Amino acid sequence: MVKESASAFDVLRAYLRARASFSDQEMDFIRTMFRPATLLAGEFLQRAGTVAKDAAFVAKGCLRSYVIDAKGKEHIVLFAPETWWVADNVSLTSGRPSDYFIDAIEDSDLLLIDSPSHEAVVEKVPGYASGHRKGLQRRTAAQNERIVSSISASAHDRYLRFLETYPSLATRVPQSMVASYLGVTPETVSRIRRKLARK
Amino acid sequence: MVKESASAFDVLRAYLRARASFSDQEMDFIRTMFRPATLLAGEFLQRAGTVAKDAAFVAKGCLRSYVIDAKGKEHIVLFAPETWWVADNVSLTSGRPSDYFIDAIEDSDLLLIDSPSHEAVVEKVPGYASGHRKGLQRRTAAQNERIVSSISASAHDRYLRFLETYPSLATRVPQSMVASYLGVTPETVSRIRRKLARK
Protein backbone atom coordinates (compact mmCIF):
# COMPACT_ATOMS: atom_id res chain seq x y z
CA MET A 1 0.00 0.00 0.00
CA VAL A 2 1.49 3.32 -1.09
CA LYS A 3 0.88 6.31 1.09
CA GLU A 4 -0.34 9.57 -0.47
CA SER A 5 2.90 11.44 -1.01
CA ALA A 6 1.82 15.10 -0.91
CA SER A 7 -0.55 16.55 1.69
CA ALA A 8 -2.65 19.56 0.81
CA PHE A 9 -0.36 21.72 2.89
CA ASP A 10 2.68 20.57 0.91
CA VAL A 11 1.02 22.11 -2.14
CA LEU A 12 0.38 25.38 -0.33
CA ARG A 13 3.93 25.45 1.04
CA ALA A 14 5.39 25.03 -2.44
CA TYR A 15 3.01 27.71 -3.73
CA LEU A 16 4.08 30.18 -1.03
CA ARG A 17 7.82 29.47 -1.25
CA ALA A 18 7.67 30.19 -4.97
CA ARG A 19 6.41 33.69 -4.15
CA ALA A 20 8.33 34.82 -1.04
CA SER A 21 10.65 33.56 1.70
CA PHE A 22 9.27 32.11 4.90
CA SER A 23 11.03 30.95 8.05
CA ASP A 24 10.12 27.53 9.43
CA GLN A 25 8.30 29.20 12.30
CA GLU A 26 6.27 31.32 9.92
CA MET A 27 5.40 28.28 7.85
CA ASP A 28 4.30 26.38 10.96
CA PHE A 29 2.18 29.31 12.05
CA ILE A 30 0.54 29.48 8.65
CA ARG A 31 -0.16 25.77 8.81
CA THR A 32 -2.03 26.10 12.09
CA MET A 33 -4.33 28.73 10.60
CA PHE A 34 -5.61 26.54 7.73
CA ARG A 35 -7.77 23.46 8.05
CA PRO A 36 -7.81 20.74 5.38
CA ALA A 37 -11.10 19.72 3.82
CA THR A 38 -12.20 17.52 0.96
CA LEU A 39 -15.15 17.91 -1.36
CA LEU A 40 -16.57 15.27 -3.68
CA ALA A 41 -17.57 16.33 -7.17
CA GLY A 42 -20.90 18.13 -6.92
CA GLU A 43 -20.59 19.08 -3.25
CA PHE A 44 -20.88 22.74 -2.28
CA LEU A 45 -18.40 24.90 -0.45
CA GLN A 46 -20.88 27.77 -0.39
CA ARG A 47 -24.39 28.66 -1.58
CA ALA A 48 -25.79 32.03 -2.59
CA GLY A 49 -27.88 33.51 0.20
CA THR A 50 -25.59 32.23 2.94
CA VAL A 51 -22.74 34.13 4.57
CA ALA A 52 -19.31 32.97 3.42
CA LYS A 53 -17.21 31.63 6.29
CA ASP A 54 -13.96 30.57 4.62
CA ALA A 55 -11.61 31.28 1.79
CA ALA A 56 -10.25 28.18 0.06
CA PHE A 57 -6.93 27.23 -1.47
CA VAL A 58 -7.32 24.36 -3.94
CA ALA A 59 -4.55 21.78 -3.50
CA LYS A 60 -6.10 19.15 -5.77
CA GLY A 61 -9.17 18.95 -8.00
CA CYS A 62 -11.20 21.85 -9.29
CA LEU A 63 -13.93 24.15 -8.01
CA ARG A 64 -16.14 26.64 -9.78
CA SER A 65 -17.77 29.86 -8.63
CA TYR A 66 -20.97 30.92 -10.35
CA VAL A 67 -24.03 33.14 -10.10
CA ILE A 68 -27.60 32.49 -11.19
CA ASP A 69 -29.11 35.44 -13.04
CA ALA A 70 -32.66 36.77 -13.08
CA LYS A 71 -33.62 34.35 -15.84
CA GLY A 72 -32.30 31.36 -13.89
CA LYS A 73 -29.20 30.90 -16.02
CA GLU A 74 -25.89 29.91 -14.46
CA HIS A 75 -22.81 32.01 -15.21
CA ILE A 76 -19.44 30.69 -14.16
CA VAL A 77 -17.29 33.54 -12.88
CA LEU A 78 -14.18 31.56 -12.03
CA PHE A 79 -12.67 28.11 -12.24
CA ALA A 80 -10.29 27.24 -9.43
CA PRO A 81 -8.04 24.29 -10.27
CA GLU A 82 -4.92 23.37 -8.29
CA THR A 83 -3.07 26.31 -6.64
CA TRP A 84 -5.94 28.72 -7.23
CA TRP A 85 -7.84 30.50 -4.48
CA VAL A 86 -11.58 30.90 -4.39
CA ALA A 87 -13.72 32.96 -2.01
CA ASP A 88 -16.33 35.67 -1.87
CA ASN A 89 -14.26 38.31 -0.14
CA VAL A 90 -17.16 40.73 0.07
CA SER A 91 -19.34 38.29 1.99
CA LEU A 92 -16.39 37.09 4.09
CA THR A 93 -15.45 40.54 5.33
CA SER A 94 -18.87 42.21 5.37
CA GLY A 95 -20.85 39.32 6.83
CA ARG A 96 -23.54 39.87 4.21
CA PRO A 97 -25.08 36.93 2.31
CA SER A 98 -23.17 35.95 -0.78
CA ASP A 99 -24.42 36.05 -4.38
CA TYR A 100 -22.12 33.20 -5.36
CA PHE A 101 -22.34 29.45 -5.43
CA ILE A 102 -19.07 27.56 -5.11
CA ASP A 103 -18.98 23.83 -5.71
CA ALA A 104 -16.52 21.10 -6.66
CA ILE A 105 -16.51 19.83 -10.23
CA GLU A 106 -13.96 17.15 -9.34
CA ASP A 107 -13.15 15.43 -6.05
CA SER A 108 -10.98 18.09 -4.43
CA ASP A 109 -8.57 18.70 -1.56
CA LEU A 110 -8.81 22.15 -0.02
CA LEU A 111 -7.26 24.24 2.70
CA LEU A 112 -9.80 26.52 4.37
CA ILE A 113 -9.15 29.66 6.36
CA ASP A 114 -11.67 31.94 8.02
CA SER A 115 -11.49 35.70 7.88
CA PRO A 116 -10.01 36.40 11.35
CA SER A 117 -7.32 33.76 10.83
CA HIS A 118 -6.47 35.22 7.46
CA GLU A 119 -6.19 38.67 9.03
CA ALA A 120 -3.81 37.18 11.60
CA VAL A 121 -1.58 35.64 8.93
CA VAL A 122 -1.52 38.88 6.95
CA GLU A 123 -0.55 40.82 10.08
CA LYS A 124 2.12 38.46 11.36
CA VAL A 125 3.79 37.22 8.19
CA PRO A 126 5.09 40.07 6.04
CA GLY A 127 5.96 37.84 3.09
CA TYR A 128 2.42 36.50 3.08
CA ALA A 129 0.94 39.99 3.22
CA SER A 130 2.89 41.26 0.25
CA GLY A 131 2.11 38.13 -1.73
CA HIS A 132 -1.54 38.50 -0.88
CA ARG A 133 -1.61 42.11 -2.00
CA LYS A 134 0.07 41.22 -5.27
CA GLY A 135 -2.41 38.42 -5.77
CA LEU A 136 -5.34 40.79 -5.33
CA GLN A 137 -3.84 43.17 -7.87
CA ARG A 138 -3.28 40.39 -10.38
CA ARG A 139 -6.87 39.34 -9.97
CA THR A 140 -8.16 42.87 -10.54
CA ALA A 141 -5.99 43.20 -13.64
CA ALA A 142 -7.22 39.82 -14.89
CA GLN A 143 -10.83 40.89 -14.32
CA ASN A 144 -10.28 44.04 -16.36
CA GLU A 145 -8.80 41.95 -19.14
CA ARG A 146 -11.76 39.64 -19.05
CA ILE A 147 -14.15 42.60 -19.26
CA VAL A 148 -12.33 43.98 -22.26
CA SER A 149 -12.18 40.61 -23.97
CA SER A 150 -15.81 39.83 -23.29
CA ILE A 151 -17.02 43.10 -24.79
CA SER A 152 -14.63 43.12 -27.71
CA ALA A 153 -13.69 39.58 -28.72
CA SER A 154 -15.66 36.97 -30.63
CA ALA A 155 -16.69 33.70 -29.00
CA HIS A 156 -13.84 32.03 -30.91
CA ASP A 157 -11.23 34.42 -29.49
CA ARG A 158 -12.69 34.17 -26.01
CA TYR A 159 -12.32 30.39 -26.22
CA LEU A 160 -8.64 30.74 -27.12
CA ARG A 161 -8.22 33.03 -24.13
CA PHE A 162 -9.91 30.46 -21.90
CA LEU A 163 -7.37 27.89 -23.10
CA GLU A 164 -4.54 30.23 -22.12
CA THR A 165 -6.01 31.03 -18.71
CA TYR A 166 -6.77 27.42 -17.85
CA PRO A 167 -4.45 25.22 -19.97
CA SER A 168 -5.46 22.04 -18.19
CA LEU A 169 -9.20 22.54 -18.05
CA ALA A 170 -10.36 22.17 -21.66
CA THR A 171 -10.39 18.41 -21.31
CA ARG A 172 -11.31 18.30 -17.63
CA VAL A 173 -14.52 20.28 -17.38
CA PRO A 174 -17.75 19.50 -19.25
CA GLN A 175 -18.30 21.52 -22.38
CA SER A 176 -21.47 23.02 -20.96
CA MET A 177 -19.42 24.64 -18.18
CA VAL A 178 -16.92 26.05 -20.64
CA ALA A 179 -19.93 27.52 -22.45
CA SER A 180 -21.25 29.01 -19.23
CA TYR A 181 -17.85 30.57 -18.53
CA LEU A 182 -17.57 32.01 -22.03
CA GLY A 183 -21.15 33.27 -22.12
CA VAL A 184 -22.15 31.20 -25.15
CA THR A 185 -24.28 28.11 -25.71
CA PRO A 186 -22.82 24.58 -25.59
CA GLU A 187 -23.59 24.28 -29.32
CA THR A 188 -21.34 27.24 -30.03
CA VAL A 189 -18.47 25.69 -28.06
CA SER A 190 -18.94 22.50 -30.05
CA ARG A 191 -18.72 24.43 -33.33
CA ILE A 192 -15.66 26.40 -32.18
CA ARG A 193 -13.90 23.15 -31.28
CA ARG A 194 -14.79 21.54 -34.60
CA LYS A 195 -13.35 24.53 -36.43
CA LEU A 196 -10.13 24.44 -34.37
CA ALA A 197 -9.78 20.67 -34.89
CA ARG A 198 -10.12 20.92 -38.66
CA LYS A 199 -7.15 23.27 -38.97
CA MET B 1 -18.44 88.62 -9.48
CA VAL B 2 -19.42 85.42 -7.67
CA LYS B 3 -16.65 83.41 -6.14
CA GLU B 4 -16.44 79.67 -6.79
CA SER B 5 -18.21 78.27 -3.77
CA ALA B 6 -16.78 74.74 -3.46
CA SER B 7 -13.10 73.84 -3.73
CA ALA B 8 -12.11 70.39 -4.91
CA PHE B 9 -11.26 69.44 -1.36
CA ASP B 10 -14.74 70.40 -0.15
CA VAL B 11 -16.07 67.70 -2.46
CA LEU B 12 -13.64 65.13 -1.08
CA ARG B 13 -14.43 66.15 2.49
CA ALA B 14 -18.15 65.67 1.93
CA TYR B 15 -17.45 62.35 0.22
CA LEU B 16 -15.36 61.10 3.15
CA ARG B 17 -17.69 62.35 5.90
CA ALA B 18 -20.55 60.47 4.25
CA ARG B 19 -18.57 57.25 4.72
CA ALA B 20 -16.86 57.55 8.11
CA SER B 21 -16.07 60.01 10.90
CA PHE B 22 -12.95 62.13 10.80
CA SER B 23 -11.52 64.53 13.36
CA ASP B 24 -10.49 67.99 12.17
CA GLN B 25 -6.85 67.03 12.60
CA GLU B 26 -7.33 63.91 10.48
CA MET B 27 -9.10 65.94 7.82
CA ASP B 28 -6.29 68.50 7.76
CA PHE B 29 -3.73 65.74 7.48
CA ILE B 30 -5.62 64.20 4.58
CA ARG B 31 -5.76 67.59 2.90
CA THR B 32 -1.99 67.97 3.01
CA MET B 33 -1.51 64.64 1.26
CA PHE B 34 -3.56 65.53 -1.82
CA ARG B 35 -2.68 68.12 -4.44
CA PRO B 36 -5.32 69.79 -6.60
CA ALA B 37 -5.01 69.66 -10.37
CA THR B 38 -7.15 70.60 -13.31
CA LEU B 39 -7.41 68.96 -16.71
CA LEU B 40 -9.02 70.42 -19.82
CA ALA B 41 -11.16 68.14 -21.94
CA GLY B 42 -8.82 65.95 -23.97
CA GLU B 43 -5.81 66.29 -21.69
CA PHE B 44 -4.20 63.15 -20.32
CA LEU B 45 -3.65 62.15 -16.73
CA GLN B 46 -1.76 59.07 -17.84
CA ARG B 47 -0.70 57.24 -20.99
CA ALA B 48 -0.17 53.53 -21.57
CA GLY B 49 3.51 52.67 -21.50
CA THR B 50 4.31 55.14 -18.73
CA VAL B 51 4.46 54.40 -15.02
CA ALA B 52 1.46 55.73 -13.09
CA LYS B 53 2.43 58.29 -10.46
CA ASP B 54 -0.88 59.31 -8.89
CA ALA B 55 -4.36 58.16 -8.06
CA ALA B 56 -7.06 60.74 -8.76
CA PHE B 57 -10.29 61.74 -7.04
CA VAL B 58 -12.61 63.55 -9.44
CA ALA B 59 -14.20 66.57 -7.79
CA LYS B 60 -15.70 68.03 -10.96
CA GLY B 61 -15.89 66.94 -14.58
CA CYS B 62 -15.35 63.47 -15.95
CA LEU B 63 -12.42 61.24 -16.87
CA ARG B 64 -12.24 57.98 -18.71
CA SER B 65 -9.84 55.06 -18.50
CA TYR B 66 -9.35 52.96 -21.60
CA VAL B 67 -7.11 50.42 -23.31
CA ILE B 68 -6.20 50.04 -26.95
CA ASP B 69 -6.37 46.44 -28.15
CA ALA B 70 -4.23 44.56 -30.67
CA LYS B 71 -6.45 45.77 -33.52
CA GLY B 72 -6.08 49.39 -32.48
CA LYS B 73 -9.59 49.69 -31.06
CA GLU B 74 -10.27 51.69 -27.90
CA HIS B 75 -12.18 50.05 -25.07
CA ILE B 76 -13.35 52.21 -22.20
CA VAL B 77 -12.96 50.34 -18.92
CA LEU B 78 -14.29 53.03 -16.60
CA PHE B 79 -15.90 56.45 -16.55
CA ALA B 80 -15.01 58.59 -13.56
CA PRO B 81 -17.45 61.47 -13.04
CA GLU B 82 -17.66 63.53 -9.82
CA THR B 83 -16.78 61.65 -6.60
CA TRP B 84 -15.31 58.69 -8.48
CA TRP B 85 -11.69 57.57 -8.19
CA VAL B 86 -9.52 56.56 -11.08
CA ALA B 87 -6.05 55.01 -11.06
CA ASP B 88 -4.03 52.08 -12.27
CA ASN B 89 -3.26 50.52 -8.92
CA VAL B 90 -1.10 47.83 -10.43
CA SER B 91 1.22 50.31 -12.09
CA LEU B 92 1.15 52.64 -9.07
CA THR B 93 2.26 50.00 -6.62
CA SER B 94 4.43 47.83 -8.87
CA GLY B 95 6.20 50.61 -10.73
CA ARG B 96 5.60 48.79 -14.01
CA PRO B 97 4.36 50.64 -17.10
CA SER B 98 0.60 50.92 -17.31
CA ASP B 99 -1.67 49.45 -19.99
CA TYR B 100 -4.22 52.22 -19.49
CA PHE B 101 -4.83 55.64 -20.90
CA ILE B 102 -6.67 58.07 -18.63
CA ASP B 103 -7.87 61.38 -20.02
CA ALA B 104 -10.46 64.05 -19.32
CA ILE B 105 -13.63 64.11 -21.39
CA GLU B 106 -14.74 67.35 -19.74
CA ASP B 107 -12.79 70.14 -18.06
CA SER B 108 -12.15 68.55 -14.68
CA ASP B 109 -10.99 69.34 -11.15
CA LEU B 110 -8.97 66.58 -9.53
CA LEU B 111 -7.20 65.77 -6.31
CA LEU B 112 -4.06 63.73 -6.87
CA ILE B 113 -2.22 61.56 -4.42
CA ASP B 114 0.92 59.52 -4.98
CA SER B 115 1.37 56.01 -3.71
CA PRO B 116 3.54 56.72 -0.62
CA SER B 117 1.19 59.50 0.51
CA HIS B 118 -1.77 57.22 0.08
CA GLU B 119 -0.04 54.57 2.15
CA ALA B 120 0.53 57.19 4.85
CA VAL B 121 -3.14 58.17 4.93
CA VAL B 122 -4.24 54.54 5.07
CA GLU B 123 -1.84 53.90 7.97
CA LYS B 124 -2.63 56.98 10.02
CA VAL B 125 -6.37 57.43 9.49
CA PRO B 126 -8.34 54.31 10.46
CA GLY B 127 -11.65 55.60 9.06
CA TYR B 128 -9.99 56.22 5.73
CA ALA B 129 -8.44 52.74 5.69
CA SER B 130 -11.72 50.96 6.30
CA GLY B 131 -13.48 53.10 3.70
CA HIS B 132 -10.74 52.37 1.23
CA ARG B 133 -10.97 48.64 1.79
CA LYS B 134 -14.75 48.72 1.36
CA GLY B 135 -14.32 50.72 -1.82
CA LEU B 136 -11.95 48.14 -3.26
CA GLN B 137 -14.40 45.38 -2.46
CA ARG B 138 -17.28 47.25 -4.06
CA ARG B 139 -15.20 47.73 -7.17
CA THR B 140 -14.36 44.03 -7.38
CA ALA B 141 -18.01 43.11 -6.95
CA ALA B 142 -18.99 45.65 -9.62
CA GLN B 143 -16.39 44.20 -11.99
CA ASN B 144 -17.79 40.71 -11.52
CA GLU B 145 -21.26 42.03 -12.26
CA ARG B 146 -20.02 43.70 -15.39
CA ILE B 147 -18.35 40.48 -16.54
CA VAL B 148 -21.56 38.55 -16.03
CA SER B 149 -23.68 41.18 -17.73
CA SER B 150 -21.31 41.53 -20.67
CA ILE B 151 -21.30 37.81 -21.38
CA SER B 152 -24.99 37.25 -20.77
CA ALA B 153 -26.98 40.40 -21.56
CA SER B 154 -27.95 41.91 -24.91
CA ALA B 155 -26.62 45.28 -26.02
CA HIS B 156 -30.00 46.76 -25.09
CA ASP B 157 -29.85 45.43 -21.53
CA ARG B 158 -26.24 46.48 -21.14
CA TYR B 159 -27.23 50.01 -22.14
CA LEU B 160 -29.90 50.07 -19.42
CA ARG B 161 -27.28 48.92 -16.93
CA PHE B 162 -24.95 51.70 -18.08
CA LEU B 163 -27.76 54.21 -17.38
CA GLU B 164 -28.07 52.83 -13.85
CA THR B 165 -24.33 52.87 -13.20
CA TYR B 166 -23.83 56.39 -14.56
CA PRO B 167 -27.20 58.19 -14.36
CA SER B 168 -25.73 61.53 -15.38
CA LEU B 169 -23.51 60.42 -18.22
CA ALA B 170 -25.92 59.44 -21.00
CA THR B 171 -26.26 63.06 -22.06
CA ARG B 172 -22.75 64.13 -21.11
CA VAL B 173 -20.48 61.77 -22.99
CA PRO B 174 -20.40 61.30 -26.76
CA GLN B 175 -22.31 58.35 -28.05
CA SER B 176 -19.18 56.83 -29.51
CA MET B 177 -17.73 56.56 -26.00
CA VAL B 178 -20.86 54.93 -24.66
CA ALA B 179 -20.49 52.43 -27.51
CA SER B 180 -16.85 51.83 -26.60
CA TYR B 181 -17.85 51.20 -22.99
CA LEU B 182 -20.64 48.80 -23.94
CA GLY B 183 -18.59 46.96 -26.52
CA VAL B 184 -20.89 47.74 -29.44
CA THR B 185 -20.72 50.03 -32.46
CA PRO B 186 -21.99 53.63 -32.32
CA GLU B 187 -24.71 52.64 -34.79
CA THR B 188 -26.05 50.09 -32.33
CA VAL B 189 -26.21 52.69 -29.56
CA SER B 190 -28.10 54.99 -31.91
CA ARG B 191 -30.64 52.26 -32.64
CA ILE B 192 -31.05 51.33 -28.97
CA ARG B 193 -31.76 54.96 -28.15
CA ARG B 194 -34.27 55.30 -30.96
CA LYS B 195 -36.08 52.23 -29.70
CA LEU B 196 -36.14 53.53 -26.11
CA ALA B 197 -37.33 56.98 -27.25
CA ARG B 198 -40.24 55.57 -29.21
CA LYS B 199 -41.73 53.86 -26.17
Place this chain on the structure above:
DNA sequence: CGATTCTTTGAAAACAGTCAATCTGTGTGG
Protein backbone atom coordinates in the same frame (compact mmCIF):
# COMPACT_ATOMS: atom_id res chain seq x y z
C1' DC C 1 -19.55 80.38 -42.60
C1' DG C 2 -16.97 76.17 -43.72
C1' DA C 3 -14.79 71.98 -42.47
C1' DT C 4 -14.62 68.30 -39.76
C1' DT C 5 -16.53 65.10 -36.83
C1' DC C 6 -20.49 62.77 -34.88
C1' DT C 7 -25.03 60.75 -35.59
C1' DT C 8 -28.77 58.64 -38.08
C1' DT C 9 -30.66 55.47 -41.24
C1' DG C 10 -30.83 51.66 -44.57
C1' DA C 11 -29.48 47.26 -46.58
C1' DA C 12 -26.77 43.21 -46.56
C1' DA C 13 -23.74 39.97 -44.23
C1' DA C 14 -21.79 37.66 -40.22
C1' DC C 15 -22.34 35.74 -35.88
C1' DA C 16 -24.46 33.36 -32.29
C1' DG C 17 -28.93 31.56 -30.39
C1' DT C 18 -32.85 28.38 -30.55
C1' DC C 19 -35.05 24.24 -31.60
C1' DA C 20 -35.05 19.60 -32.93
C1' DA C 21 -33.04 15.27 -34.36
C1' DT C 22 -29.28 12.23 -34.04
C1' DC C 23 -25.16 10.35 -32.14
C1' DT C 24 -21.96 8.94 -28.32
C1' DG C 25 -20.60 7.38 -24.13
C1' DT C 26 -21.50 5.85 -19.44
C1' DG C 27 -23.52 3.41 -15.98
C1' DT C 28 -27.28 0.34 -14.31
C1' DG C 29 -30.11 -3.51 -13.93
C1' DG C 30 -31.60 -7.64 -16.03
Place this chain on the structure above:
DNA sequence: CCACACAGATTGACTGTTTTCAAAGAATCG
Protein backbone atom coordinates in the same frame (compact mmCIF):
# COMPACT_ATOMS: atom_id res chain seq x y z
C1' DC D 1 -22.30 -9.56 -20.70
C1' DC D 2 -25.84 -7.30 -22.90
C1' DA D 3 -29.61 -4.03 -23.34
C1' DC D 4 -31.43 -0.06 -22.06
C1' DA D 5 -31.81 4.56 -20.31
C1' DC D 6 -29.91 8.83 -19.60
C1' DA D 7 -27.11 12.78 -20.09
C1' DG D 8 -23.98 15.25 -22.84
C1' DA D 9 -22.29 16.37 -27.42
C1' DT D 10 -22.94 17.01 -32.39
C1' DT D 11 -25.16 18.62 -36.41
C1' DG D 12 -28.54 21.04 -39.42
C1' DA D 13 -32.02 24.47 -40.37
C1' DC D 14 -33.91 28.61 -39.10
C1' DT D 15 -34.33 33.03 -36.43
C1' DG D 16 -32.76 37.13 -34.31
C1' DT D 17 -29.26 40.38 -33.08
C1' DT D 18 -25.31 43.03 -34.07
C1' DT D 19 -21.77 44.40 -37.46
C1' DT D 20 -20.28 46.31 -41.61
C1' DC D 21 -20.54 49.37 -45.32
C1' DA D 22 -22.44 53.34 -47.41
C1' DA D 23 -24.79 57.63 -47.65
C1' DA D 24 -27.05 61.46 -45.91
C1' DG D 25 -28.09 64.56 -42.08
C1' DA D 26 -26.82 67.22 -37.64
C1' DA D 27 -23.74 69.35 -34.62
C1' DT D 28 -19.50 71.56 -33.28
C1' DC D 29 -15.46 74.34 -33.51
C1' DG D 30 -12.36 77.35 -35.42
